[in-house]
Amino acid sequence: MPDTSRNDHAQRRENRDPNESFNPVPRLMLGLIAVLLAWALYYIYAARPATLPALGDRRSAEVLAAIPARAVDGEQIFGANCAACHQAAGTGIPQVFPPLAGSAWVNGSEQVLIQILLHGVNGSIEVAGNTFNGEMPAFGDKLGDAEIAAVASYIRNQWGNQAGAVTAEAVQAQRTRTAGRSTPWNGGAELATLK
Structure with a gap:
């Protein structure tokens, strides 16, 4: 017959498992919740969520229409889309990405x-006497005509390049000219046929 006195003694030494009692939530906590709820309701009321989203800063449509459109910044577009490969100074990365400084492709036909x-x-593609074999992404779907014109004008007038500015109309004409094209140009040989 097993010795039950040992088991009883072990059970008496151990504390009972903790359990949740019927204590109420502290009044301080209830007060904090009520204050936060009142603040949230006031914030929603004061924000006037029924106004037009376009007028979120409470300017009228006439005031917004009178603000002149800011010119597209080619340097900013270059920094965001091109500088990682062609570098901020337009030098490219030797044997990997071609330079834009002094490039005939940049200074030549727009x-x-x-x-x-x-x-x-x-x-x-050959650039400045070196052959590069890589891939440059297309920006036709990502950038509008004015943005492409701005970045093209920027690189044609930086790092010693002295070519003319490119207009959004010229970009639109070229976009229309090759609207059916869905693949990149096949290196310098195919690009040379565009001149």
């Missing part, structure tokens, strides 16, 4: 540069 920006390039 039509070719626009097409490169619109559709990208895939394959071998």
Whole structure:
């Protein structure tokens, strides 16, 4: 017969498992919840969520219409989309990404540069006496005509480049000219046919 006195003694030494009692939530906590709820209701009322979202800062439509449109910043577009590969100084990365400084592709025909920006390039291209075999992404779907014109104008007038500015109308004309194209240009050989 097992010795039950030992088991009884072990059970008496141990504390009972903790359990939730019927203590109410502290009044301080209830007061804090009530204050936060009142503040939230006041905030929603004061914010006037029924107003037009376009007028969130409470300016009238006439005031917003009178603000002149800010010019597209080619340097900012270049920094956000191109500088990682071509570098901030337009030097590119040797044997990996071609330089834009002194590049005949940048300083030459604006039509070719626009097409490169619109559709990208895939394959071998010679820049400044070096051959690069890589892939440049297309920006035609990502950037509008004014943005492509701004970044093209920026790189054509930086780092010693002295080519003319590119207009949004020129970009629109080139976009229309190759509207059916869905693939990148196949290297420098195919780009040379655009000149």
